[in-house]
Amino acid sequence: MQNRRLSERGYRRADLAKATGCNLETIRYYEKVGMMPDPPRTAAGYRIYDKSHVSRLRFIMRGRDLGFTIEEIRGLLDLVDGGTQTCAEVKERTERHLASVRAKIADLRRIERALATTSSLCSGEDVPECPILDALAA
Amino acid sequence: MQNRRLSERGYRRADLAKATGCNLETIRYYEKVGMMPDPPRTAAGYRIYDKSHVSRLRFIMRGRDLGFTIEEIRGLLDLVDGGTQTCAEVKERTERHLASVRAKIADLRRIERALATTSSLCSGEDVPECPILDALAA
């Protein structure tokens, strides 16, 4: 194909981006902040990635999708990298995060009800009393 | 107490921060971006707040907690501020926000399910192999 020699050796940055769906520049950012390892380079300085980079980047992105902060993901990666991870630790972190997600859902449901009520009140001619303020300010 | 004359008139910035849990500087930021009104000032230029500012700031913070952007909160505040809008406009904005709330709930439910699933895979034992990490890497 267009870059046979390189693709025999591994992925270029754009290949990694495509393989993971990650933004091109974000890969460099993750490297800068130490979440992705400094990859080997070609003689000309081009980064060369392999399958392991694809997995790691997917791991990071999946964590972000699940609403983990960078620091939380770093923590999870440390467990992986350390090789000393215990199931108990990871489970504990996950459940803590699960609890906060459930709290957010509960809050949003309250807002949803308030908005739905407002909307139904809005069918008349007059501007209604707004229960949103009460719901949010409570 | 130490500033009786002022506290008879209202809250100072630090009082408002304490009453709402908002960061001191963030109050000024919200004022700068037009989410909080320019408050009255003492002769020396000190901001003076009252109960209405407490409610409004709580409203903003709650919205932020729930993941609304500044622009969305601005929209909600417009609803609350009311005044010049017709009922149709209010209803339209309300339903738009309702849709975004429901989308957020759906997102969080998806995250919740993923977290609950990964958590349930985990034995909680002190073994180095963790199915949650495997699931994230998958």
Next chain:
DNA sequence: GTAAGGTCTGTAGCAACTACAGACTCAAGG
């Protein structure tokens, strides 16, 4: 061999804060 396109670096921008620095104000104690 040259043009198109990928990669490199550093840096600047974004949202939404958060934290100074340096000047000013104010109430209380001596």
Next chain:
DNA sequence: CCTTGAGTCTGTAGTTGCTACAGACCTTAC
């Protein structure tokens, strides 16, 4: 009356987690 210490004022710079250049360099296809 003066000092002291805490609170406030302004503008600006730093933070997080990206994202998007600019300008130079490298590779590949034709």
